[in-house]
Amino acid sequence: MLLLALLIPAWLSGELQTHTVQKGENLYRISRQYNVTIDQIKELNGLSSDNIGVGQILKIKEQEPEKPDFKVPSIPATPSAQAEAPTVTTAPAAPVDYTKIKLPEDHYHAVQPGENAYRIAKDNGLALNDLIRWNNLDSETPVVKVGTKLIIKDPSAFAKAEVKAEAEAETRIQAAEPAPADTLLLERVYVVKKKDTLYSIAKANGMTVAEIKSLNKLTSDDISVGQKLWLAGTPPEGEDAGDAAGVGVAGAGCFMPTQGKVTSEFGMRRGRPHKGIDIANRSGTPIYAALDGVVVFSGVQRGYGNVILIEHPNFVMTVYAHSEKNLVKVGDRVKRGQHIANMGSTGNSTGPHLHFEYRVKGTAINPRKVLPF
Numbered sequence: 001m002l003l004l005a006l007l008i009p010a011w012l013s014g015e016l017q018t019h020t021v022q023k024g025e026n027l028y029r030i031s032r033q034y035n036v037t038i039d040q041i042k043e044l045n046g047l048s049s050d051n052i053g054v055g056q057i058l059k060i061k062e063q064e065p066e067k068p069d070f071k072v073p074s075i076p077a078t079p080s081a082q083a084e085a086p087t088v089t090t091a092p093a094a095p096v097d098y099t100k101i102k103l104p105e106d107h108y109h110a111v112q113p114g115e116n117a118y119r120i121a122k123d124n125g126l127a128l129n130d131l132i133r134w135n136n137l138d139s140e141t142p143v144v145k146v147g148t149k150l151i152i153k154d155p156s157a158f159a160k161a162e163v164k165a166e167a168e169a170e171t172r173i174q175a176a177e178p179a180p181a182d183t184l185l186l187e188r189v190y191v192v193k194k195k196d197t198l199y200s201i202a203k204a205n206g207m208t209v210a211e212i213k214s215l216n217k218l219t220s221d222d223i224s225v226g227q228k229l230w231l232a233g234t235p236p237e238g239e240d241a242g243d244a245a246g247v248g249v250a251g252a253g254c255f256m257p258t259q260g261k262v263t264s265e266f267g268m269r270r271g272r273p274h275k276g277i278d279i280a281n282r283s284g285t286p287i288y289a290a291l292d293g294v295v296v297f298s299g300v301q302r303g304y305g306n307v308i309l310i311e312h313p314n315f316v317m318t319v320y321a322h323s324e325k326n327l328v329k330v331g332d333r334v335k336r337g338q339h340i341a342n343m344g345s346t347g348n349s350t351g352p353h354l355h356f357e358y359r360v361k362g363t364a365i366n367p368r369k370v371l372p373f
Helices: 002-012 027-034 038-045 079-084 117-123 128-134 156-173 198-204 209-216
Strands: 015-020 057-063 108-110 149-151 188-191 228-232 261-264 267-269 272-274 277-280 286-288 293-301 305-312 316-326 339-343 353-360 363-365
Touching: 015 027, 027 038, 027 057, 038 057, 117 128, 128 149, 198 209, 209 228, 293 316, 305 339
Parallel strands: none
Antiparallel strands: 015 057, 108 149, 188 228, 261 277, 267 272, 277 353, 286 339, 293 305, 305 316, 316 339, 316 353, 353 363
């Protein structure tokens, strides 16, 4: 036992590995040689800059000491103890690909002529290993191209917050009662105009030519000006194809909630469902109520920023997110086309736009099926 007591302290205490600086060496080269970060070397040696001199002795890292050649007696476990302690294995977590996450602009740096990975890391106070890991660079030869946008701020917290925010926002506006397929709830009719083709109509409405032909029981691609085409719902029997003019939304009657350019469609986006449609314009652009209804929420939600939720008849709810300023409060009765907010870039937003959702009994449907584009 005395021998064991004398050996254990020597076993637990490691020796410090050092390096004598040679001509032409710098901290980056030395850190690569010993597989440590520049920050670790600077911290271990109390360095306040990257300047080092030839002949200078640097502390690198603590070497793992050799274990003494002896065995510590172990107490055999009882059968019951062995049974109560089963071996548990955990699969290693998959590495996060931060390059696929949309981050704020201040998280990026565009590579300039003459810059390299080491210089960018140093100028931004980063460990080179972090820059390599965040941007999926080659750890051996981290080559960067001029113009490439590199992540220079820790994206992990933002990635977790983004996923959590979307989940929380989705939970708060999700109704309990599920809805049937949206094509059974609404119908949309489009009247053919001059120079229209089935392809141009399908592309503008997020559909395929085959879907339009099947829905309208067309046997060819020929269409005529004034002909009514159903884009959602079921055409009535015996409908005359030439008795309407203009575009209508039967069963919806929505007012266009704002003016601008559609920058993100309904559907899957970066591996997650995008529950609405994004319409971008300048900050302060008016946002209007799509239908008559009652404001049930007007305030801030994580991810959505300033957001307004309006309930309408027939279990319909509309959502207006990322506003610069909300102009209505909970309990207000609003009219179709009423000015309710101004466009902004609050919440998880990369620029001023309106995120608009149309929900029936809590289920989001493609706003293109109800809005008069």
